[in-house]
């Protein structure tokens with residue numbers, strides 16, 4: 001089974017056979033996956049996102065908590081029929097991160113790991129803790145100080161060891177990486193490990209299966225960019241298989257107070273310079289130095305999209321508007337919706353935005 005995994009590749013030209021100790025390239029850069037065969041054959045008999053097993057790089061070990069297959073609903077019953085919301089907070093741990101956690105925990109098992117380490121602003125940590133518990137793996141999760149109490153409680157509740165790291169989100173990442181280097185644990189990083197993106201691809205596959213086509217526009221929150229990259233990879237695979245004619249335009253959304261990718265986009269840059277972040281309610285996307293920021297920029301430009309920012313007031317207004325329609329998201333979960341009204345979409349345009357995290361874990 002382990003041999004069934006594709007190689008890691010890097011933009012510098014190196015490639016590696018996956019093993020539990022490898023989490024980045026010798027050049028220091030993040031790894032991608034070599035191309036894998038893609039077959040469009042949703043299996044209604046499989047649970048969770050193994051429904052799309054034939055389209056994924058990670059082979060199924062049957063590990064699932066019933067993630068994915070989230071509802072795609074109209075933003076309002078009497079509003080624009082083209083504006084659709086994907087209710088990602090209906091996933092088992094309350095966010096889309098379950099999609100990547102299930103493939104990453106499966107890879108950890110395939111590579112023979114017994115312990116996993118992960119750093120997260122909260123939701124990836126809760127997802128990794130849950131899937132590690134389900135997979136019989138010991139988990140250590142590093143979160144920055146200020147992470148919502150409910151997320152910390154959820155991580156600990158799944159039996160993971162939680163370390164709250166003082167300082168910035170980047171300090172948390174450094175602490176986790178040091179732990180990995182010291183203990184040899186598998187680094188179940190949604191930032192570095194490309195098998196996480198493999199699971200997130202199913203966000204796109206589900207939209208395609210529901211609509212029978214690609215929407216015109218995907219509006220996606222961007223911190224480290226796992227949803228941007230995963231959704232892009234899913235639609236790119238569908239395009240390469242001749243099932244859709246193009247990848248939707250990708251609009252990446254950042255919080256005005258922490259917007260390094262938006263700043264690079266506006267400057268026409270290919271690299272992303274770290275910013276000094278202000279405090280934002282959108283804790284899930286408060287990433288001052290996103291490792292895969294250049295990839296997010298590339299995706300936005302390749303698809304004819306853009307990067308936009310939303311203010312704290314806009315996030316609060318979107319949160320309230322969603323709540324008034326029965327949708328209870330965490331502040332980060334309102335970010336994509338907050339950006340939609342400013343996009344100036346054309347009549348008939350089909351736009352999909354995720355409600356990516358649950359309001360039961362964090363609120364304004």
Ligand SMILES: Cc1ncc(COP(=O)(O)O)c(C=O)c1O
Nearest residue numbers: 123222223224225226284356357
């Ligand atoms: C609810 C929610 N939405 C969006 C994101 C952004 O994901 P990424 O940092 O991979 O861009 C996160 C990340 O933690 C999140 O928790």
Ligand SMILES: [Zn+2]
Nearest residue numbers: 010012025027
């Ligand atoms: Zn490299």
